Amino acid sequence: MKLDVLAFGVHPDDVELGCAGTLLLEKSKGKRTGIIDLTQGEMGTRGTPETRASESARAAKILQVDVRENLRMADGFFRNDEAHQKKIIQVIRRYRPEIILCNAPRDRHPDHGRSAGLVADAAFLSGLMKVETSDAGKIQQAWRPKYVLNYIQDYYLNPNFVIDVSEHFVQKMESIKAYDTQFYTDQKNDDEPETYISTPFFLEGIVNRAKMFGKMIGVEYAEGFISAKMVGLAGLEALILKDT
Secondary structure (H helix, E strand, C coil): CCCCEEEEECCCCHHHHHHHHHHHHHHHCCCCEEEEEEECCCCCCCCCHHHHHHHHHHHHHHHCCCEEEEEEECCCCCCCCHHHHHHHHHHHHHHCCCEEEECCCCCCCHHHHHHHHHHHHHHHHCCCCCCCCEECCEECCCCCCCEEEEECCCCCCCCCEEEECHHHHHHHHHHHHCCCCCCCCCCCCCCCCCCCCCCHHHHHHHHHHHHHHHHHHCCCCEEEEEECCCCCCCCHHHCCCCCC
């Protein structure tokens, strides 16, 4: 299956927090979308790999993605090396996305920046014919996505552009709340320790960030992205023409 947009997250819930609105927007336009989680989030204070897997499957249904896979890399201990790059290359060549979305290049959690570098390097190497990988016993053909875009996570990073996700923001928040072991709910499990992301203030921050990006372009909610490559527009009709 060829995908139009493939989103990578180092932990289950990264994609939901960072770019779920954009995935929903692209899906509403008839695009094929997918998510690849690098780890099971097994080092997280709350929850277990089993609960995270169940939550990510529930979130995938909310986001209507065509595929979601987990590469089961070691949470906290994966590296940007040949072995890990080739795992990413296999996935890129399997789904041949035009656009990749991935973790922030710098963030509070060190896994995020390391994942961003790993995916970006693998995306480039995936386009080299002499880098050999196989899938289901067959040699894969080289494939390089047109863009690798970083979504913005905990740290504020100035985006190169933002995308209006107002029509899909409620659904984005539903996908985040599918991770009820990780984030605040009215039925919070008191047996689990409180963490940085399990307070109601964390989710308020997600909403407020989206409102701030939205205000910049005159819409209700938006998601921001960073691109190392110059972003081109097909025409002026791609611009949001609202007073700001």
